Amino acid sequence: MxxxxxxxxxxxxxxxxxxxxxxxxxxxxxxxxxxxxxxxxxxxxxxxxxxxxxxxxxxxxxxxxxxxxxxxxxxxxxxxxxxxxxxxxxxxxxxxxxxxxxxxxxxxxxxxRMAVVHPNRFRPAMRELRKRVEAEAFGTFSHANATVRWNRDQEYYDQAPWRGTRAMDGGVLMNQAIHNLDLLLWMMGEVEEVFSYQATRLRNIESEDTSVSVLRFKNGALGAIEAAVTLYPRNLEESLALFGETGTAVIGGPTANWIQTWKFADETDSRAAETIHRINEDPYGKPGHQCLIEDMTEAVRTGRQPAVTGSDGRRALALIVACQESARTGRPVQMDTWQGKTVAEEGSGK
The missing domain is CATH 3.40.50.720 (NAD(P)-binding Rossmann-like Domain)
Structure with missing residues (x-):
């Protein structure tokens, strides 16, 4: 055991x-x-x-x-x-x-071993989307969108003194949107440059409640991130959308569990419809935390790395911190030359 x-x-x-x-x-x-x-x-x-x-x-x-x-x-x-x-x-x-x-x-x-809790990677729709990315079914990517339009009212923040603080919570990107950003990076790869606006519009908190960012990925594709906890009166949507020369996919719903658009040049309409039906029939699948514990249990037994490593968790964190830095300075952040280097780069003196 x-x-x-x-x-x-x-x-x-x-x-x-x-x-x-x-x-x-x-x-x-x-x-x-x-x-x-x-x-x-x-x-x-x-x-x-x-x-x-x-x-x-x-x-x-x-x-x-x-x-x-x-x-x-x-x-x-x-x-x-x-x-x-x-x-x-x-x-x-x-x-x-x-x-x-x-x-x-x-x-x-x-x-x-260290595993970082990003359980949304185990959602059936995201696993299917990852297969299409690995098969290069999108061809050359043009752009991608990550959207979190949720509601966290003032009562939510008042429940605990740490919520909404910079020191313990970190804001809408850090606390609510980070899972979506992890998925964005898992699908699209490394970010080259980011520019961000952030604001505290409606909630009485230290950190931001609204954030809009634009990205350029290392593969040349562009990206957009919209995240807010100010939606009235309840959660509206979470979505991840990828667009390429031979593929379009949108995973959405109140949480990003349902396939909303699924079009690929190498798939017939009937095959795409079968995929949509199969995933949307059971969009939640096995609970993500259970999948993560299963994976970690096996990783400890065998000595391999877990599915979501500390480096994976750091990658999503680095994007968020870069967005915060851009919003603070009013300037774009170049990820390669900025202070947010990888541990391996710092250790090698690069």
Whole structure:
């Protein structure tokens, strides 16, 4: 059995608990939260702790799942890695590239794996879209759009003091749109240049509630990102759209789970209709967190890297931080020459 411990028993922890319990060969062995009231809900069934160090000392664990507010992810990940534990860390893995790099290095230094929670990669529509990208069915890409038009009202932000702050939340790109941006990069590859506008229009928070950005990818394609939590009166849509010389695909809906457009030169209309019907008949598939825990359990057993690595998580973070930098300076950010280099580049002195 691969034994898991969860740190942070708020809302997202429930998905981790359900995922671990659904995966054969995985076991929830301990939970940790500094708030005893939140902890009491869980520790009737497993060992409960108000201190992570005490949990690591008292319980034999293979993996620690970090489910705390975002600003706490780096220190807790490093603490787990230095104790020799593999790590599953919720998105965003960190709020700064410096912290993300420290997390990656700590895991490498201690010989442990880190998986970043981007479960939307396991959605049936996204898996199908990735197959089409790998088959080069789009030909030359012209452009791509990533859109998150959601509602997070003031009551949502007032529920917890960390929400909407720069230090712990990070804003609409960091907290709500990051999954969509991870998918955009997974499909389109590296970004060369980004220019962004950001604003706090309607919510009484420190970070932005609205963001619009334009991109140029290294493959020459252009891109657009629109993200907002100001939609009235409820969530409207999340979508990812890819356009190329021989293919057009749009995955959308309130969450990006449904195929809305699926046209390829190498597919007949009837075959495309079959794909749309098959995916949209069960658009959610197996829960993404369960897929991620299955993958991490196997990665720990076999010693391979997880499907979504620390480097993957850093890539989405770097795009967001670049958007924030562009909005702050009013200038485009060149990703290759900007300070957001990859860990490998920094280590080689490039």
């Amino acid at each position: 691969i034994r898991y411990g969860i740190v942070g028993c708020g809302h997202i922890a429930k998905k981790h608990v359900n995922a671990i319990r659904a995966v054969e060969g995985a076991e929830l062995a301990a939970v940790c939260d500094k708030d005893p009231d939140r902890l009491s809900f869980w520790n009737e069934e497993v060992a409960g702790f108000t201190d992570m160090e005490a949990m690591l000392s008292a319980v034999q664990l293979d993996v620690v799942n970090i489910c705390t507010p975002s600003g706490l992810h780096p220190s807790l990940t490093i603490q787990a890695a230095e104790a020799g534990k593999h790590v599953v860390v919720e998105k965003p893995m960190a709020l700064t590239l410096k912290d993300a790099d420290a997390m990656i290095r700590a895991c490498e230094r201690n010989g442990v």
